[in-house]
Amino acid sequence: xxxxxxxxxxxxxxxxxxxxxxxxxxxxxxxxxxxxxxxxxxxxxxxxxxxxxxxxxxxxxxxxxxxxxxxxxxxxxxxxxxxxxxxxxxxxxxxxxxxxxxxxxxxxxxxxxxxxxxxxxxxxxxxxxxxxxxxxxxxxxxxxxxxxxxxxxxxxxxxxxxxxxxxxxxxxxxxxxxxxxxxxxxxxxxxxxxxxxxxxxxxxxxxxxxxxxxxxxxxxxxxxxxxxxxxxxxxxxxxxxxxxxxxxxxxxxxxxxxxxxxxxxxxxxxxxxxxxxxxxxxxxxxxxxxxxxx
Numbered sequence: 001x002x003x004x005x006x007x008x009x010x011x012x013x014x015x016x017x018x019x020x021x022x023x024x025x026x027x028x029x030x031x032x033x034x035x036x037x038x039x040x041x042x043x044x045x046x047x048x049x050x051x052x053x054x055x056x057x058x059x060x061x062x063x064x065x066x067x068x069x070x071x072x073x074x075x076x077x078x079x080x081x082x083x084x085x086x087x088x089x090x091x092x093x094x095x096x097x098x099x100x101x102x103x104x105x106x107x108x109x110x111x112x113x114x115x116x117x118x119x120x121x122x123x124x125x126x127x128x129x130x131x132x133x134x135x136x137x138x139x140x141x142x143x144x145x146x147x148x149x150x151x152x153x154x155x156x157x158x159x160x161x162x163x164x165x166x167x168x169x170x171x172x173x174x175x176x177x178x179x180x181x182x183x184x185x186x187x188x189x190x191x192x193x194x195x196x197x198x199x200x201x202x203x204x205x206x207x208x209x210x211x212x213x214x215x216x217x218x219x220x221x222x223x224x225x226x227x228x229x230x231x232x233x234x235x236x237x238x239x240x241x242x243x244x245x246x247x248x249x250x251x252x253x254x255x256x257x258x259x260x261x262x263x264x265x266x267x268x269x270x271x272x273x274x275x276x277x278x279x280x281x282x283x284x285x286x287x288x289x290x291x292x293x294x
């Protein structure tokens with residue numbers, strides 16, 4: 001079993017770290033929020049006073065942080081986790097960040113690096129069923145697979161550095177577009193008198209089916225585990241979806257790719273978050289789409 005430093009013990013990072021410990025790894029963790037560190041220690045982890053301290057002596061360093069600037073601050077520089085880790089350590093960044101920062105980390109860290117963003121939300125993190133989209137060289141990918149297997153079910157090598165972030169940006173852009181489409185259809189069915197359950201039963205077996213409908217519908221009483229049944233308590237917050245859609249638009253612009261639906265989705269989610277609804281689950285976008293008609 002491996003010695004692992006874990007940086008970022010929030011809603012995703014904490015259950016991921018717990019699953020690594022369940023898999024038998026020795027995990028030392030750091031977070032800027034004392035309550036997060038306390039919860040990690042209660043779960044059996046060893047607290048570190050800094051990101052660098054968490055990386056000291058580690059064979060692998062995993063980060064799960066909000067944005068690219070946080071990853072840079074934690075990992076790079078003379079007091080960063082990369083420099084503090086042993087020369088043979090491997091860095092695994094599971095944050096969802098911009099492609100440029102992911103590629104810069106791989107170039108500047110002085111250690112083998114993979115970008116390994118995830119899909120599956122907090123439920124996937126709790127259950128150890130995350131999907132990892134991994135960018136980096138093939139040899140490093142093989143080294144990190146056993147570590148990622150402690151936290152996820154599906155582990156895909158996407159290509160060179162940054163490729164994992166590209167895959168994540170594409171995935172979340174598609175998810176957001178699908179959720180908006182499902183929301184529009186549900187609202188239309190409501191207004192025209194078609195029961196939601198009937199629509200669900202039909203479309204979940206027809207050509208309009210998608211994860212946003214079959215597993216994560218934006219209305220209650222269709223799928224018991226979806227946030228719509230719990231006042232939209234987030235599995236994946238609207239503010240995070242808005243951030244990810246912004247990253248997708250940055251990536252598309254850098255490549256000269258037209259993504260008009262993605263751009264529209266980014267605009268809708270930004271407006272929803274700007275209204276103070278960023279703490280709700282992203283499926284609550286149905287409320288924004290409903291209000292547009294009024």
